Amino acid sequence: xxxxxxxxxxxxxxxxxxxxxxxxxxxxxxxxxxxxxxxxxxxxxxxxxxxxxxxxxxxxxxxxxxxxxxxxxxxxxxxxxxxxxxxxxxxxxxxxxxxxxxxxxxxxxxxxxxxxxxxxxxxxxxxxxxxxxxxxxxxxxxxxxxxxxxxxxxxxxxxxxxxxxxxxxxxxxxxxxxxxxxxxxxxxxxxxxxxxxxxxxxxxxxxxxxxxxxxxxxxxxxxxxxxx
Amino acid sequence: xxxxxxxxxxxxxxxxxxxxxxxxxxxxxxxxxxxxxxxxxxxxxxxxxxxxxxxxxxxxxxxxxxxxxxxxxxxxxxxxxxxxxxxxxxxxxxxxxxxxxxxxxxxxxxxxxxxxxxxxxxxxxxxxxxxxxxxxxxxxxxxxxxxxxxxxxxxxxxxxxxxxxxxxxxxxxxxxxxx
Numbered sequence: 569x570x571x572x573x574x575x576x577x578x579x580x581x582x583x584x585x586x587x588x589x590x591x592x593x594x595x596x597x598x599x600x601x602x603x604x605x606x607x608x609x610x611x612x613x614x615x616x617x618x619x620x621x622x623x624x625x626x627x628x629x630x631x632x633x634x635x636x637x638x639x640x641x642x643x644x645x646x647x648x649x650x651x652x653x654x655x656x657x658x659x660x661x662x663x664x665x666x667x668x669x670x671x672x673x674x675x676x677x678x679x680x681x682x683x684x685x686x687x688x689x690x691x692x693x694x695x696x697x698x699x700x701x702x703x704x705x706x707x708x709x710x711x712x713x714x715x716x717x718x719x720x721x722x723x724x725x726x727x728x729x730x731x732x733x734x735x736x737x738x739x740x741x742x743x744x745x746x747x748x749x750x751x752x753x754x755x756x757x758x759x760x761x762x763x764x765x766x767x768x769x770x771x772x773x774x775x776x777x778x779x780x781x782x783x784x785x786x787x788x789x790x791x792x793x794x795x796x
Numbered sequence: 797x798x799x800x801x802x803x804x805x806x807x808x809x810x811x812x813x814x815x816x817x818x819x820x821x822x823x824x825x826x827x828x829x830x831x832x833x834x835x836x837x838x839x840x841x842x843x844x845x846x847x848x849x850x851x852x853x854x855x856x857x858x859x860x861x862x863x864x865x866x867x868x869x870x871x872x873x874x875x876x877x878x879x880x881x882x883x884x885x886x887x888x889x890x891x892x893x894x895x896x897x898x899x900x901x902x903x904x905x906x907x908x909x910x911x912x913x914x915x916x917x918x919x920x921x922x923x924x925x926x927x928x929x930x931x932x933x934x935x936x937x938x939x940x941x942x943x944x945x946x947x948x949x950x951x952x953x954x955x956x957x958x959x960x961x962x963x964x965x966x967x968x969x970x971x972x973x974x975x
Contacts, residue, residue: 605820605851605865606899619891621878648891655886666959731882732871740877794959795838 619651624730632729658729665724669791672717676784679710687777690770711763718756718787722749741796748790755783818862823850824937827974830868835964843875843884852975858938861905864912866898866973887948887956893920908932910940921951934974943970 620634631638632654638644644654686707689700735743762776828848834841845868853862870890875881885891900914901924913926929942947965948955955962 601853601863603865603899605853605863606867606897608820608851609849609865609867609897610895652886652889652891655882655891659883659886663957663960731879732885733878733881735878736874736876736881738876742877742879 618732619646619648621730621732621734623734625726627726628728628730631727638729654729655732658731661724661728665721665728668717668721668724669787672714672721673784673788673791675710675714675717676787679707679714679780680784682707682710683777683780687773690773711760715756715760722753725749741793744793745790748786748793752783752786752790755779755786759783817856818853819856821852821854821858821975823848823852824974825849827937827939827972829972830866831970832873833968833970835966836958837961838959841875841877841880843873843881845869845872845874847872848971848973850973850975854975858975859905861903861910863903864898864900864914866971867895868897869895883956883958888919888953893918898925905931910942916946918946918951919953923950929971937974939972939974941970941972943968945969 620632624633628636630636632644633639634646639646644650682703686700686703689696689703692700759776759779762772762779765772766776825846825848828850829844829846830848831842831844834843848866848868850864850866852864854860855862870888871881871885871894873881873884875884897917898914900912902911902913904911908931910929910931911927912929913924915922916925923946925944925946927942927944929940932939932941946967946969948967949965955965957963
C-alpha cells in the first residue's frame with residue numbers, strides 16, 4: 569500500500585514539475601504569446617489614415633486638393649508614400665517661410681527708422697530737399713524689398729501642401745498666428761495703397777504710417793506667439 | 797486507501813492551482829490613454845492619444861499577468877495644435893509606419909508593482925524597453941499606470957525642429973491602461 573502511495577506521489581510531482589516551466593522556457597512562451605496578442609490587435613485595428621484634411625485653405629485646395637493641379641503630376645499622386653514625401657515638401661516650405669519671415673521683419677525694422685526720418689523731413693525747410701529725396705529713395709527701395717519678402721513669405725505658407733489634420737478644438741498658438749496673419753496681410757496691402765496716395769495727398773501720410781505700424785506689430789506678434 | 801485518496805486529492809489540487817486558465821482581456825478604451833511629452837528650447841508640450849488598443853493575457857482572477865501587447869496609431873495623438881501633430885506625422889513617417897506597438901517579453905508582478913520589459917516598435921525599428929508600473933484595482937478593473945523614456949534617434953527619427961532649433965531627442969511616455 570505504501571509503495572503505491574509513494575508511486576502516486578512521485579508521478580504527481582513529475583506532472584507538477586512539467587506544468588511549472590523553467591524561467592527560460594517561460595520567457596520564450598511569453599514572447600510567443602505577446603506576438604500572438606499583437607497579431608490579434610493588428611487584425612482588429614484599422615490602419616488607414618485620411619491622406620488629406622477635410623478643411624484646407626482655398627489656395628491649398630487649388631494646388632493640393634484631391635483634384636488639385638499638382639495631382640496631375642506623377643510625383644504628387646495621392647498615395648501613402650507620395651503624401652509622406654509631400655509632407656517633407658511642406659516642411660521645407662514652412663522652414664523657408666520662417667527664415668524669410670525673420671528677414672522681412674528685419675527689413676520692416678529698418679523701414680520703420682527710415683520712414684520715421686522721412687516723416688520728420690517732410691515738414692522741414694526746402695534746403696533739406698536733397699536729403700529728403702535720398703531718404704525717400706531709400707524708403708521706396710526698402711519698401712520694395714519688404715514687399716517681396718513679405719508676399720513671398722505669405723505665399724510659402726498659403727501654397728504649401730496641406731497638413732494632415734483639421735484644426736483642433738480650443739486655443740492654440742497657431743490659430744492666433746493665423747488670426748494675426750489676416751491683420752498684417754490687410755495692413756500690408758493698405759500700407760502700399762496709402763503709400764501711393766501720399767504722393768497726391770499729404771494728409772494720407774499719418775494713415776500710411778499707422779497702417780505700416782499695424783502691419784509691423786501684428787507681424788512681430790505672429791512670430792512671438794509661436795513660442796507659446 | 798484513505799491515505800491514497802487524500803494524497804491524490806492534495807496533489808490534484810496542486811496541479812489544478814498550477815495550471816490556471818489563461819484568458820485574453822481587452823483594455824477599456826474609454827479609460828485608457830497614452831501621453832507623450834517633448835521639449836523644445838522655446839516650449840514644452842504634450843500629445844495625448846485616447847485610442848489605445850491592448851490585450852492582456854491573464855488568468856480569470858486577473859492576478860497573474862502572462863503577457864501584454866499594446867498598439868496605438870501615431871495619428872491619434874492630439875497636442876491641441878494640428879500643425880504640430882502634422883509635423884510629428886512627417887517626422888515619424890507615420891503614413892508609412894502608422895502604429896507604435898509594444899509586446900512584452902517579461903512581466904513580473906510584485907503586489908502593486910508590475911515590472912516589465914518588451915519590444916517597442918516605432919518608425920519600423922524595434923528596441924527593448926524596460927518599465928516599472930503601478931497596479932490599482934478599480935472595481936472589477938485593473939488600472940496600470942507607468943512611464944518610460946525613449947530617444948528618437950534610437951528609432952532612426954530625426955528630432956523635428958521649429959525656428960531652426962531642434963527638439964530634445966528624448967520623448968517621455970506616460971500610460972494609463974485599464975483592463
